[in-house]
Amino acid sequence: MTEKNVVTAIRDALHDEMAQDERIVLLGEDVGARGGVFRISDGWVAEFGERRVIDTPLAESGIVGVAIGMALHGLLPVAEIQFADFIHPAFDQLVSEAARLRYRSNGDFGCPIVIRTPYGGGIHGALYHSQSIEAYYAHVPGLKVVAPSTPADAAGLLRSALRDPDPVMFLEHKKTYRAIKGDVPDTYFTTPIGRADVKREGTDLTCVSYGYALHQCLDAAARLEDDEDVSVEVVDVRSLAPLDVSTILESVRKTGKAIVVYEDNRTYGAGAEIVATIAEQAMFDLDAPPTRVGGPDIPAMPFAAPLEHYYLEPEPDHIYRRMRELAAF
């Protein structure tokens, strides 16, 4: 085991995969000489060459479209979109092309691409460096969407994404990059896509989350246990699509209460799908209405510190408070 932060875990996993498999190429803005704005590929041009670490023009649709072409002809491209906020021009390539190639060709073609992109806020990123984009893509059949929250999951899921025969959106929460550290096995391992992970066991209520919010939930759960002896089980979905419904339901059936916490805007977010699934399939195991804690429905996370803080915590310690309310219901 080695303790790493999330960005180092991603860097190491991708580096080792590239070293082992010549089919893998990395393309995106500033991934070459600059080594990526988060330094994922620092020094890789020297190590792997410009033909494998490709600085692209500033054109996101083109980046994804070119990656799709590469995947159609034997390569395993990893397309880096510098910030998830800038992925929107590539929506058509992702939804109309990558997601549909296999389906529209009746299984004749596949599209093994990985789209890596930093998302999420809390880093003074304002309206265009803080967005959560997972809900747009988790809605699309044909795309897999993963959002790891720990260094080990990031490494393991990235390896699985690279081995997946279908397109995978690999979402990296920027605030976890350096803030979250954890042990990563030194031996080779993968983390399966579509499998949730119980990050903290508990008996009184189930908290479902992912990304940086998961760590806020773990923190709140620990304090609630200390303060009031409330036992919260925290489930990290890790994959938004496909969603591991059985792990979520198993936990909810055990605790009888469910809260879903996510940073994205509340309405039509991942929480809506997860709560609806719980309501449909575990209604009679519930002792309280399932509840959502999402970001406010404003266009984005504003820049000024008080405004950004308000987005992330509209009332003081709100996740803790909502868990406490649910436990007392």
Place this chain on the structure above:
Amino acid sequence: MSTQVAETPHGALGLSGEDLVAMYRSIVTARLLDEAALRQNRMGRAPFVVPGAGHEGCQIGTAWAMRRGVDIWLPYYRDLGVVLVAGMTPVEVFLGVFAKAEDPSSGGRQMPSHWGSRRLGIISGSSPIATQVPHAAGIAYAVKYREEDAVVGCWFGDGATSEGDWHEGLNFAGIHRLPVVFVCENNQYAISVPQSKQMAVKDVAVRAEGYGFPGVVVDGNDVLACYAAMRKAHERARAGEGPTLIECKTYRYLPHTSDDDDKSYRSREEVEEARHRDPVVQFGRYLTEHGVIDEAGDEALRIEVKTKIESAIQAAWEAQDPEPESALRHVFEEPT
């Protein structure tokens, strides 16, 4: 003999009389098949078809310079002629027209003319315009990366050249000097919008300069001119000299699709005038003038093609429909 051949335009291009007859058979097949598909639509047997009449000259001409089994084809939905040259058969085309289970492009999932076949190297296409252009660049990058000899051919209409993806794809191909040929079948309309409202330039081809590679204009109704331009571009690509943009000036004789009414945006006189430069008629005349085929031979060829198309329609019509529940398959790779 060789001196004699070299004196003709086709001889200078290295094409024999047999080559010309084969090309002519393809161009006639494209036209007659197009007409037959539209008839099936009017008979109520095909809900939607995409006519291509008028485009056959540039389609057959450019596609003819490609190599089956080696090169990679990214046609757009009007490219019946291109996919015929790539190896798709009339039966396969009609399996798509009737949306049958064995439709090689999509098993009846897509509208007709959304071509695709892994076996033939035809990359599956969609309806959004110009999305295949960055794919062509990416495939060409992989070809170069893997040090293969293949050339990527990418076809589209004039309308596609307004899309961001078109510019992004050409730009990437230019930067990396990729082995790809971009072919614009400029029929002067993006459905109803005339070229004057699509761009402020006379020739699409000039846009290539912005991406650092040659753009050439050819008469899209002249099969041999299109072949010559494509052959040169193909050689350039194989020699590592990078992409070429070929603009074929042509015209679409029929509406955009079976659901379009072109009377609302262009005059009958304009369409009739364009028909005077029909690529099928002109190519037939060339063959006759050069003694490659005579009237009787032409008639026999047409009868042969018609018969083949009629039996293709019959076979495709009788083929199995897709199983309803198969709609759920192939969202992701299936476990083997």
